[in-house]
Amino acid sequence: MIRNSLLALLSKHHTADVEELSMLEEFRNFVGANAQCFERTLAIGHVTASGWVVSEEGDKVLLMHHRKLNRWFQPGGHCDGDPNVLAVARKEVEEETGLLNCKVGPGGIFDVDIHLIPANSKEAAHYHYDVRFLFKANATTELVINAESRDLRWIPLAEVKNYNDSESIMRMVCKTIS
Numbered sequence: 001m002i003r004n005s006l007l008a009l010l011s012k013h014h015t016a017d018v019e020e021l022s023m024l025e026e027f028r029n030f031v032g033a034n035a036q037c038f039e040r041t042l043a044i045g046h047v048t049a050s051g052w053v054v055s056e057e058g059d060k061v062l063l064m065h066h067r068k069l070n071r072w073f074q075p076g077g078h079c080d081g082d083p084n085v086l087a088v089a090r091k092e093v094e095e096e097t098g099l100l101n102c103k104v105g106p107g108g109i110f111d112v113d114i115h116l117i118p119a120n121s122k123e124a125a126h127y128h129y130d131v132r133f134l135f136k137a138n139a140t141t142e143l144v145i146n147a148e149s150r151d152l153r154w155i156p157l158a159e160v161k162n163y164n165d166s167e168s169i170m171r172m173v174c175k176t177i178s
Helices: 004-012 018-033 085-097 157-162 167-177
Strands: 045-055 060-066 071-073 076-078 111-117 126-137 149-156
Touching (some): 004 018, 004 126, 018 111, 045 085, 060 085, 060 157, 060 167, 085 126, 111 167, 149 157, 157 167
Parallel strands (some): 045 126
Antiparallel strands (some): 045 060, 045 076, 060 149
């Protein structure tokens, strides 16, 4: 079963955050119940993967201004059938930022989040079951903006709330600081 590798990663992920713990249980149930969880054609929702890219010094995070959603987020995207969520996260970081030499942080999954994607002209509202991995990168490396974003910026951790103060983003900031 192609879902086994993700289920194994999810079973190893531990969090002290009550909200994330609830999402982790819901995430496991979703993956266990939906053989097509990696396909965006699963209308109720699907697994996505993203990278929380932190500077080598640990004082900044790389955020992109998402063109469609008009908000600042970490790079990430759809699995499109690929069950290797770490590889998907790495691919998305590379495609959306131009960073080709990111190092994967220790410890497997960094964070999980389930969030509603609003309806648009192409699809109904649905959920993204996002698996997040920590990456480290040199903040002086030239960034490459692609068609999915309006901007890319290294943001000091203390200023992230000025770009996106959502519970999800701030939870990752707190994990980075601690």
